[in-house]
Amino acid sequence: MNKELFSQDKYTEHTLSMSFLKANIVGTLFPIPLVSIFVIMFAWVEYSLNRKWFSISGNAQFLLWLLVFYASAFLLIALHELVHALFFLRGCENRWKSIRFGIKSATPYCHCKEVLPLNLYRHSLLAPLWLICLPLAIVALLTGHGLIFLLTVIMIFGSGGDLAIFWSLRKYKGNRTYVWDMEDAVGCIVYNCNEPDSLK
Numbered sequence: 001m002n003k004e005l006f007s008q009d010k011y012t013e014h015t016l017s018m019s020f021l022k023a024n025i026v027g028t029l030f031p032i033p034l035v036s037i038f039v040i041m042f043a044w045v046e047y048s049l050n051r052k053w054f055s056i057s058g059n060a061q062f063l064l065w066l067l068v069f070y071a072s073a074f075l076l077i078a079l080h081e082l083v084h085a086l087f088f089l090r091g092c093e094n095r096w097k098s099i100r101f102g103i104k105s106a107t108p109y110c111h112c113k114e115v116l117p118l119n120l121y122r123h124s125l126l127a128p129l130w131l132i133c134l135p136l137a138i139v140a141l142l143t144g145h146g147l148i149f150l151l152t153v154i155m156i157f158g159s160g161g162d163l164a165i166f167w168s169l170r171k172y173k174g175n176r177t178y179v180w181d182m183e184d185a186v187g188c189i190v191y192n193c194n195e196p197d198s199l200k
Contacts, residue, residue, distance in 0.1 A: 011193055018185060019186070027161040077155075087127045107186075136151060172192070179191070
């Protein structure tokens with residue numbers, strides 16, 4: 001929905017934002033519980049099965065490992081932003097025209113130009129965790145592969161900014177609450193409807 005539809009006489013605005021630099025700092029704190037749980041589970045499985053999860057012999061194998069690691073990390077980061085976009089699209093009237101990708105302060109981002117329903121926005125924030133991090137974690141636990149383990153940890157930490165925004169939205173609820181994703185900062189503007197009637 002177009003941002004201009006949300007006039008101040010019908011909606012109360014609440015800005016929840018932080019700089020990209022602060023988001024990178026705060027984003028390292030929110031994933032710590034999830035990372036800790038995953039690392040403990042991984043260590044317990046490896047110990048129980050007596051598996052050797054990390055083994056590299058020779059410089060050539062090490063260079064190949066690094067190449068695969070960085071290539072995989074790049075592709076997963078791109079997939080992370082694409083997942084955001086696919087969930088944003090569910091609430092976009094102009095479809096892909098309302099989606100923008102970019103990089104600011106060394107941080108990739110996906111921005112939606114339209115105002116979205118609160119619940120849809122929340123789903124888009126958590127989607128990469130469920131659709132990328134969870135499958136990676138399961139594969140890492142099943143295979144004991146060190147590369148997949150490290151990629152899982154990186155991707156969980158990569159969701160730190162999303163988790164911080166999700167936490168900031170915890171007090172908002174209702175079908176008549178909408179969110180506009182900010183492009184120049186990490187965060188959003190929340191629109192609370194002042195009237196009992198739905199948006200027309």
